[in-house]
Amino acid sequence: MSIAPRAVLITGANRGLGLEFVRQIVRFSTPPKYLFATCRNPESATSLQEMAKEHSCIKVMKFDVTDHREIQAVCDRTRHLLAEDGLNLIVNNAGITYKKQYLGNLTHSQILEQFDVNVFSPLLITQTFMPLLKLAAQKSPEESMSWRKAAVVNISSILGSIEKNENGGLYPYRASKAALNMVTKTQSIDLRTDGILTVAVHPGWVQTDMGGQSAPVTPTESLKGMLSLFSKLTEDSSGKFFDFNGEILPW
Numbered sequence: 001m002s003i004a005p006r007a008v009l010i011t012g013a014n015r016g017l018g019l020e021f022v023r024q025i026v027r028f029s030t031p032p033k034y035l036f037a038t039c040r041n042p043e044s045a046t047s048l049q050e051m052a053k054e055h056s057c058i059k060v061m062k063f064d065v066t067d068h069r070e071i072q073a074v075c076d077r078t079r080h081l082l083a084e085d086g087l088n089l090i091v092n093n094a095g096i097t098y099k100k101q102y103l104g105n106l107t108h109s110q111i112l113e114q115f116d117v118n119v120f121s122p123l124l125i126t127q128t129f130m131p132l133l134k135l136a137a138q139k140s141p142e143e144s145m146s147w148r149k150a151a152v153v154n155i156s157s158i159l160g161s162i163e164k165n166e167n168g169g170l171y172p173y174r175a176s177k178a179a180l181n182m183v184t185k186t187q188s189i190d191l192r193t194d195g196i197l198t199v200a201v202h203p204g205w206v207q208t209d210m211g212g213q214s215a216p217v218t219p220t221e222s223l224k225g226m227l228s229l230f231s232k233l234t235e236d237s238s239g240k241f242f243d244f245n246g247e248i249l250p251w
């Protein structure tokens with residue numbers, strides 16, 4: 001891969017898909033100038049910290065996405081570093097699920113927690129960073145929409161697809177990702193005139209702590225597919241739901 005967006009922010013960068021995203025994007029022939037790799041506990045994010053020692057573009061930042069007061073603080077810190085140039089790409093990757101979520105054992109707190117991390121936080125993060133995304137779109141030499149100009153990628157899940165729901169269960173996770181899909185579509189309409197592209201992406205069923213070891217896709221394969229997809233996104237892609245291999249998924 002060749003040229004990455006100039007300034008990128010990712011949530012949940014300490015393990016799983018977020019960590020693999022950082023690993024692969026710094027290997028671009030032109031990596032980002034700023035890669036804000038955010039996570040809840042930077043002090044225990046050993047692999048991420050090791051990468052940051054080797055790649056000066058990686059700025060590890062403490063960010064619990066459910067701490068809604070922290071969003072503005074993180075935004076202020078990135079704005080300070082970015083100066084006049086804005087933020088080109090946000091990857092709302094942090095997400096949670098619980099293994100057993102069937103009718104009979106659901107609790108209010110687990111439902112709220114999953115909605116908080118999986119949908120309320122990505123929505124509020126994008127809202128808070130909107131001025132920096134707009135700035136990036138204005139400053140970009142690229143005329144058409146692209147991930148290098150200004151984009152929001154919401155990491156969703158096929159489990160949030162209403163049409164593809166054949167197995168039931170997992171209520172809070174499915175419902176929160178379906179809501180994230182609606183947020184994505186709505187933002188794509190609201191941000192289009194500012195030149196900001198917005199997509200939802202299913203990363204595949206991947207071998208991470210969330211996906212488990214029997215998942216068919218490795219983090220390397222998932223990110224290879226997603227980064228290839230991101231680099232091909234155009235104005236027509238905005239407001240769509242993609243599989244990691246680039247196929248369009250039904251809502």
Ligand SMILES: NC(=O)c1ccc[n+]([C@@H]2O[C@H](COP(=O)([O-])OP(=O)(O)OC[C@H]3O[C@@H](n4cnc5c(N)ncnc54)[C@H](OP(=O)(O)O)[C@@H]3O)[C@@H](O)[C@H]2O)c1
Binds near residue numbers: 012015158202
């Ligand atoms: N793996 C799959 O098969 C699969 C399939 C479809 C969709 N997805 C989606 O892909 C994304 C990444 O999943 P993954 O497989 O990499 O999961 P994972 O290995 O469980 O990693 C989840 C990441 O989210 C972070 N996170 C959770 N709550 C957070 C919070 N409040 N603030 C900040 N970070 C928080 C975790 O940080 P801590 O280490 O601090 O907990 C961790 O970095 C999620 O949105 C998930 O729903 C995954």
